[in-house]
Amino acid sequence: MLPPNAAIAFYGDSITTGWRSITSPDKRWTARVCARYGWIERNHARGGMGFVRWRGERPAEGEMRQSTGEPLGLLRDVLESDAAACVLALGCNDSALIREGLDSGAQHWAPQIRRAIRRDLDLLLDRFGHERLAVLDLYRLFPPGDGEPPGWLGVRAELVPACADRGIPLIDAGAPALHDGLRFGEDGVHPNDAGHAVLADAIGPRLATHFGVA
Helix, strand or coil: CCCCCCEEEEEECHHHHCCCCCCCHHHCHHHHHHHHHCCEEEEEECCCCCCCCCCCCCCCCCCCCCCCCCCCCHHHHHHCCCCCEEEEECCHHHHHHHHHHHHHCCCCHHHHHHHHHHHHHHHHHHHHCHHHEEEEEHHHHCCCCCCCCHHHHHHHHHHHHHHHHCCCCEEECCCHHHHCCCCECCCCCCECHHHHHHHHHHHHHHHHHHCCCC
């Protein structure tokens, strides 16, 4: 069970940062969940980042970050933080790399994503242990009826067995109400304030159960 006022590290992408779609940081789902359960938010996230995609540095100012799973990047900040627990919310952006591989016929991204996932999970388990590491199944965020995106299925095909091999349960990130009404920003991809409230209502209780908090 987490102690009162525990710091939680959220390691993720733009859905975790609230990138360009929320009015203030306290509106994002991670902040809302922490406020509800008395946790302290440590938000270690970057828009566009995955286990491999855009994880590296920029070759030059104004250029895209390198897609590589070799550096720890923001994960180092998570491991060195004062957090008592961690929520891992990555993978959606790696689907772009998987799609690129499917389109070109070159499958070099999948092994890199596999290695990065397994290395990250091992480091996080060593730091936080099973009871204080939560891994979200972000595929459930996709709206129903849109089919199964092949890129994300390729990422999930690496994440699911890696978690199973380590005895880590995947926590459902689904929030059906997210797709009812105007809950996204102008780009139609990133949830707005109302969307992040829905995410907090859906994901928060699942995290509380996992961390043993009433």
